[in-house]
Amino acid sequence: MKRNIGSVLALYPTPAVVIGTMMGDKPTWLLAGHVGIIGHDRIMVSLYKPHYTNQGIKATGRLSVNVVDEKLLPRADYVGITSGAKTDKSGVFEWHLGEGQTPVIEDSPLVMECEVTDNYETETFDNFVCKINATHVEEDCLDENGKVDYNKLKPVLFEMPTYSYLRTGEMIGKCTQPGKEYRENL
Amino acid sequence: MKRNIGSVLALYPTPAVVIGTMMGDKPTWLLAGHVGIIGHDRIMVSLYKPHYTNQGIKATGRLSVNVVDEKLLPRADYVGITSGAKTDKSGVFEWHLGEGQTPVIEDSPLVMECEVTDNYETETFDNFVCKINATHVEEDCLDENGKVDYNKLKPVLFEMPTYSYLRTGEMIGKCTQPGKEYRENL
Numbered sequence: 001m002k003r004n005i006g007s008v009l010a011l012y013p014t015p016a017v018v019i020g021t022m023m024g025d026k027p028t029w030l031l032a033g034h035v036g037i038i039g040h041d042r043i044m045v046s047l048y049k050p051h052y053t054n055q056g057i058k059a060t061g062r063l064s065v066n067v068v069d070e071k072l073l074p075r076a077d078y079v080g081i082t083s084g085a086k087t088d089k090s091g092v093f094e095w096h097l098g099e100g101q102t103p104v105i106e107d108s109p110l111v112m113e114c115e116v117t118d119n120y121e122t123e124t125f126d127n128f129v130c131k132i133n134a135t136h137v138e139e140d141c142l143d144e145n146g147k148v149d150y151n152k153l154k155p156v157l158f159e160m161p162t163y164s165y166l167r168t169g170e171m172i173g174k175c176t177q178p179g180k181e182y183r184e185n186l
Numbered sequence: 187m188k189r190n191i192g193s194v195l196a197l198y199p200t201p202a203v204v205i206g207t208m209m210g211d212k213p214t215w216l217l218a219g220h221v222g223i224i225g226h227d228r229i230m231v232s233l234y235k236p237h238y239t240n241q242g243i244k245a246t247g248r249l250s251v252n253v254v255d256e257k258l259l260p261r262a263d264y265v266g267i268t269s270g271a272k273t274d275k276s277g278v279f280e281w282h283l284g285e286g287q288t289p290v291i292e293d294s295p296l297v298m299e300c301e302v303t304d305n306y307e308t309e310t311f312d313n314f315v316c317k318i319n320a321t322h323v324e325e326d327c328l329d330e331n332g333k334v335d336y337n338k339l340k341p342v343l344f345e346m347p348t349y350s351y352l353r354t355g356e357m358i359g360k361c362t363q364p365g366k367e368y369r370e371n372l
Contacts, residue, residue, distance in 0.1 A: 015198065
């Protein structure tokens with residue numbers, strides 16, 4: 001039996017990521033839980049307008065999306081509760097400037113260097129629409145075909161209703177297989 | 187050591203959801219893996235323009251987002267590999283018309299009834315920006331505070347790099363806790 005709990009945003013869990021951008025010659029970082037995928041070639045990063053990080057993204061037109069694993073979580077969570085306007089967060093992570101001119105976190109298992117192509121602004125949020133210039137992955141998170149293996153990567157996931165982090169679980173199987181089996185039994 | 191694998195969309199895993207919409211007096215369904223969250227009040231559903239379902243969404247201005255659990259996966263995957271233009275998919279799920287005038291799948295543990303407020307069109311995709319009119323949840327997927335419990339709900343997750351479904355894993359902990367502990371030890 002279902003209960004109508006009102007207008008509740010419940011499209012979770014989704015990856016928690018650290019957004020990086022350059023502010024002059026230093027990086028700044030912000031944890032983001034609200035992201036999206038547009039078509040097969042763009043991502044969207046939704047950030048509350050007053051954030052310090054948004055200024056750097058607007059000035060440079062670039063940002064990095066650093067996937068968070070459990071080892072990185074304490075520092076990722078810390079940059080989510082600490083304002084870059086008041087605290088210099090540039091030293092929280094070891095990093096280097098990637099070929100996409102964005103700060104790449106050494107300890108993140110997967111980093112997408114992005115270029116902002118548009119801002120789908122809403123009342124209080126900048127929603128940066130980005131194309132991906134480069135994707136850097138730890139070698140041991142790739143499978144034998146050179147594809148990202150999420151069971152090795154195990155991104156930390158986020159959900160807002162109880163404001164918690166979750167683990168990525170094990171693989172169920174390949175897409176289209178359950179549907180084909182269902183079709184055969186129709 | 188990281189390897190640059192090029193421009194690879196790797197912001198996964200994300201929930202696999204069945205999008206429902208009315209076509210006249212019958213529903214049609216489509217599996218979607220590319221969704222997003224905008225601010226704290228909108229979601230985005232990215233659907234390839236030629237899909238039959240897009241016509242219904244444009245005509246009615248409404249869609250339902252039906253979260254998929256493992257029990258629902260064979261049928262959800264089937265509606266992802268079967269075109270509604272050629273096959274009547276209206277009978278695949280038991281459903282009822284919700285108060286938001288969208289088809290609500292009985293066997294889905296969580297359904298958001300949405301109203302389309304905008305279409306952020308890209309070359310080949312309709313990216314429907316939606317507000318949520320009602321969220322229907324199975325009682326046994328709520329915690330003692332009436333909040334959605336993702337460890338009970340366990341949405342099926344999707345990733346494109348190896349085209350697979352994954353399980354939602356267990357809870358790691360509450361947001362802001364790991365960051366506060368990190369800060370205390372600075």
